[in-house]
Amino acid sequence: MVKRSNWWIISFLFVIGGLFVPLFFLFYKFGGANFNVIREHSNIVRFTIFQAFLSSFFTLLLGLPGAYIIARTKTNKFFNSIFRILSSIPFILPGVTMSIGFLMAFGKNGLITRLLNLFGFRERILYTFTAIILGHVFYNFPLYIRIVGETWEKIDSSLIEAAKMDGAKNLKIFFTIELPLLTSSIIKAFLLTYVYTFTSFSVALILGGIKYSTIEVAIYMYTKILFDFKSAFALSIFQIFFISIVSYILTFEKEVFQTGKSLKDKFPIWGYFYLFIAIIFVFIPLFYSLISGFIEYGGKLGFENFKRLITLDLRRYVGTNLSSMIIYTAFFAITSSVISVLISIASSSKNKLQYIMFLPAAISPVTLAFSYISLNINQFISIPIIHSFITLPIVYGIISSGWKAINKYSIEAALLDGANTFELVFKIKIPQVKYHILTAFFYALTLSIGEMSATITISQPPISTLSISIYRLLSSRRIPEARALNTLYSLIVILLFSLVEYLRNRKVNN
Structure with a gap:
């Protein structure tokens, strides 16, 4: 033994x-700690909890279809690899890098702003609550591609084929077979997204401004600007306590490993609409950020910035x-x-x-x-x-x-x-x-x-x-x-x- x-x-x-x-x-x-600051900033606490939930919800809406396309559809191998690589990059971009892409895409003369203007949408996106949600979705939807997508690929095709032989349609197969096997991974991705958006710092500060401060921004303000460490410590303790509860929930989920070669379906019609949305709100800002070094003043391409x-x-x-x-x-x-x-x-x-x-x-x-x-x-x-x-x-x-x-x-x-x-x-x-x-x-x-x-x-x-x-x-x-x-x-x-x-x-x- x-x-x-x-x-x-x-x-x-x-x-x-x-x-x-x-x-x-x-x-x-x-x-010690000044716990009165939690009551004084109850609006910041409520906003942090609310925006984290809303951000996690919209990340789920964008991430789950992406995980399906990667794991369960017949796509070109090169496209599949490129999509995986590009969809993973946003998660690890620093706030300043992300801000360069968003400013160039959603700024006054940005490509997406001009595109939206063509359809009569003239509302400002930057420095609003919408910008924070978009930034969080941009950052965190890769979690679904990796966590849920890789679990989806493990589902044995024999389970799907047996259900189809019994006359089950795709929607019924998803809800009765695939979703129960994916629930653990979806919960993990959702809770991780919630944790990261709850502790958001750069996205809230750069895209939302001081008006939309989160607890993390308030902690930074008290430590770096006001040097009020008692208030900062009290907010940190509250944040630790709240996120610890969310983290503890993760320990209850049970992984289900139904391994085998996955079944690949034909690329769905709605997949093209999904890719259009992903390109607009994720990949265009990402592309701008990646090539920003080659864009000179006036929009001309060149190597002057590197020189x-x-x-x-x-x-x-x-x-x-x-x-x-x-x-x-x-x-x-x-x-x-x-x-x-x-x-x-x-x-x-x-x-x-x-x-x-x-x-x-x-x-x-x-x-x-x-x-x-x-x-x-x-x-x-x-x-x-x-x-x-x-x-x-x-x-x-x-x-x-x-x-x-x-x-x-x-x-x-x-x-x-x-x-x-x-x-x-x-x-x-x-x-x-x-x-x-x-x-x-x-x-x-x-x-x-x-x-x-x-x-x-x-x-x-x-x-x-x-x-x-x-x-x-x-x-x-x-x-x-x-x-x-x-x-x-x-x-x-x-x-x-x-x-x-x-x-x-x-x-x-x-």
């Missing part, structure tokens, strides 16, 4: 210690040069991704730890960053650790879903052959989840590269990452150089997600 591994204890201590020890120290240092970026004295504006910026970004991204993956692997076999692994999503990155500053922790240590917490919910979700799908018969056979714990993990389990591990690693890399709020709070010159540098260039009105750097960042993201798609195709083909 193989001795049960206790590696999960390290994961548990890392998450609890890394999150709450600095927060308790911050609480002690500033003498200006190369010749600009970056130290004056961002505190470091281009090569050092890339090195810092790579160091923080790789280190934090390795930590996040190792913690997830160590805890994936312990189902009860799922609640703990989602806790980082409940804590404001700005508050967490200030708590590490209060402990005087070196930024080369604190930034990778905080980045690992930010990426942990997604990384754990990907790896744990693969861990649950491990063939139990292979484990039993290995045990009968006398395999020890090391052999069981590295020769039986890891090979079966290597795709999930690599996918999670690349997701963590891209999320870390794009992280802004915690990094800008902690980092001091000469430390500057790609996303922070884009923000600082925009703030300094160096728009052409910011666009060029944004395009370089976007190309890195596309490369990483191309690798994810390559790994997925290899897994499917095998």
